Structure formats: C-alpha cells, structure tokens
Amino acid sequence: MxxxxxxxxxxxxxxxxxxxxxxxxxxxxxxxxxxxxxxxxxxxxxxxxxxxxxxxxxxxxxxxxxxxxxxxxxxxxxxxxxxxxxxxxxxxxxxxxxxxxxxxxxxxxxxxxxxxxxxxxxxxxxTQTPSSALVIGELEIDPSAYTVKVRGNYVPFSVKEFEILYYLASNLNQALAREKIFDHVWGFNEYGDINTVTVHVRKIREKIEEDPSNPKYIETVWGIGYKFKGGK
Structure with missing residues (x-):
C-alpha cells in the first residue's frame, strides 16, 4: 500500500x-x-x-x-x-x-x-465539509480546501498559521490563552515555546488585517492571549 x-x-x-x-x-x-x-x-x-x-x-x-x-x-x-x-x-x-x-x-x-x-x-x-467554511467580516476560512480568502483574494497560509486562525475564528469572541492555543496546535511538540504563538499571530495579522497595528479581527487580551472578533 x-x-x-x-x-x-x-x-x-x-x-x-x-x-x-x-x-x-x-x-x-x-x-x-x-x-x-x-x-x-x-x-x-x-x-x-x-x-x-x-x-x-x-x-x-x-x-x-x-x-x-x-x-x-x-x-x-x-x-x-x-x-x-x-x-x-x-x-x-x-x-x-x-x-x-x-x-x-x-x-x-x-x-x-x-x-x-x-x-x-x-x-x-x-474531515471537514465545504459547509464548515467560516465567513467572518471580509474573511472566508475553508478547512475543507485549507484556504483563506481575504477581501475576496486567496492568501497563502502555512499549516500552523491556518490551524491557529481556524481555532481562533471557531471560538469567536472567546479569550484564548496562548498556552491553550499552543496545546491545541503544537501539543505533540515537547520542545515547543509558547512564544511561537505570538510570532504566528503576528504573521496572520499581516495577512488578514488592513492595519496589523490596529487589528479588527485578532485582539490581544493582555495577560491572557488572543480573542477573535467579528471584524467590525
């Protein structure tokens, strides 16, 4: 086989x-x-x-x-x-x-x-179906095709960037600790560092936010982690 x-x-x-x-x-x-x-x-x-x-x-x-x-x-x-x-x-x-x-x-x-x-x-x-695609604001996140559209245009994402984005967007308006995000995405990696989450979130913001320094999707929750908002 x-x-x-x-x-x-x-x-x-x-x-x-x-x-x-x-x-x-x-x-x-x-x-x-x-x-x-x-x-x-x-x-x-x-x-x-x-x-x-x-x-x-x-x-x-x-x-x-x-x-x-x-x-x-x-x-x-x-x-x-x-x-x-x-x-x-x-x-x-x-x-x-x-x-x-x-x-x-x-x-x-x-x-x-x-x-x-x-x-x-x-x-x-x-394991996902096309109907599981998330449409939030100007984003379309489709786990069945593993694609992200930003304002109607496809934007390339790494596997980990996609997993973080999909996890945050699937838990809309919930504050998620960096440790929880890390465990969800890198749980198997015994050599990992939760600062990896910060680096990846920065890269995701550069791809989805019109102004990464003033994000409308991924909000930093100080002392905790991040919260995904509706993009308004």
Whole structure:
C-alpha cells in the first residue's frame, strides 16, 4: 500500500539516505534532493505531502525554499538544523515552517514528528465539509480546501498559521490563552515555546488585517492571549 510522499532536502548524503531508509521502512514514499535548486524543481514536479528541509544547502538555502514553498502550498514543512540560532531565526522570521528538529536527532523522533504533521494535516483537510467554511467580516476560512480568502483574494497560509486562525475564528469572541492555543496546535511538540504563538499571530495579522497595528479581527487580551472578533 502506497503511503504519503515525502521530499527530503539534505546536502549531506549519508544523513539524507538514513532518513530515506527509516521513512521507507515505515512505508512512506521518499524523494531526495541534495541542493536548493533541485529541491524546488522536485517539489513542483512531485507535489509531496510533506517536506523535510535542511537549512544549510548549496545554491538556495532552506529559508528561501521554505518561503517559496509557502507561497504556493500549505504542505507541512519540517526544518532541520545543527544550530540553535537557526531555530530562533525560523521563529523570528515567521517563515511558515510547521516544525523543526535540531541535529543530531534520533530517527524515531523525526518519524514521530512526520507522523504527527501528516495526521494533523490530513484530519483538518479531509474531515471537514465545504459547509464548515467560516465567513467572518471580509474573511472566508475553508478547512475543507485549507484556504483563506481575504477581501475576496486567496492568501497563502502555512499549516500552523491556518490551524491557529481556524481555532481562533471557531471560538469567536472567546479569550484564548496562548498556552491553550499552543496545546491545541503544537501539543505533540515537547520542545515547543509558547512564544511561537505570538510570532504566528503576528504573521496572520499581516495577512488578514488592513492595519496589523490596529487589528479588527485578532485582539490581544493582555495577560491572557488572543480573542477573535467579528471584524467590525
């Protein structure tokens, strides 16, 4: 039985092949790319279900690849790096990565992250029906298609950005603690930081708000977290 297709982008061939062998043993289809240019060409050609993406790559680095993929697709992206500073940069730039793993890592941990990302993505994109789309103000949030329209135009969202937006909008006018949002979206991630929620909310505001500094949708509830309003 053929399972989901995973693109592994890693210039260290031994690591790439180790990841491939471990994932294939769990019945995933795996494609390898060893530089950034090959990665993007392979992504467009193969349309994978998940991308495992190293940061330090020849030709085009992982940050730029992540940014490019995210403008085209909400597919889960799991980033790899040997440096903690790179993880901070991922969060700070809000590039749209859904998870990250620092090297060295255990194949078992990586597999658990992959399985969790695919499961959550599949659940959100297949268990909803078109009638479950939320229309609030000038926003249309459709979990069946995993799309967001802002003032009639489609705007690309990462998986995590979409999950946060949909969770907030589904709890209209309710103050939700950052910890609660984090648990709902990143509950499996033992290395997580609730500041990730703040970074993602900032990116969401940039996409949906006409004036992110004076938001009409996502209101900050000081000392607690955020509340989604009706956009009036």
């Amino acid at each position: 053929s399972n989901e297709k995973i693109l592994v982008v890693e210039d260290e061939k031994e690591i790439a092949q180790m990841i491939r062998d471990y994932l294939k043993a769990s019945n995933y289809d795996v494609i390898l790319a060893y530089d950034g240019e090959e990665a993007l060409n392979t992504f467009y050609r193969e349309n994978p279900d998940l991308v495992i993406l190293d940061i330090m790559l020849p030709k085009i680095d992982g940050f730029e690849i992540c940014r490019t993929i995210r403008t085209k697709s909400p597919v889960p992206i799991l980033m790899l790096s040997a440096r903690k500073e790179d993880m901070d940069k991922i969060l700070g730039l809000g590039l749209g990565a859904d998870d990250y793993v620092t090297k060295p890592f255990s194949p078992r941990e990586l597999l658990a992250r992959v399985q969790s990302q695919l499961r959550r993505y599949k659940e959100l994109s297949t």
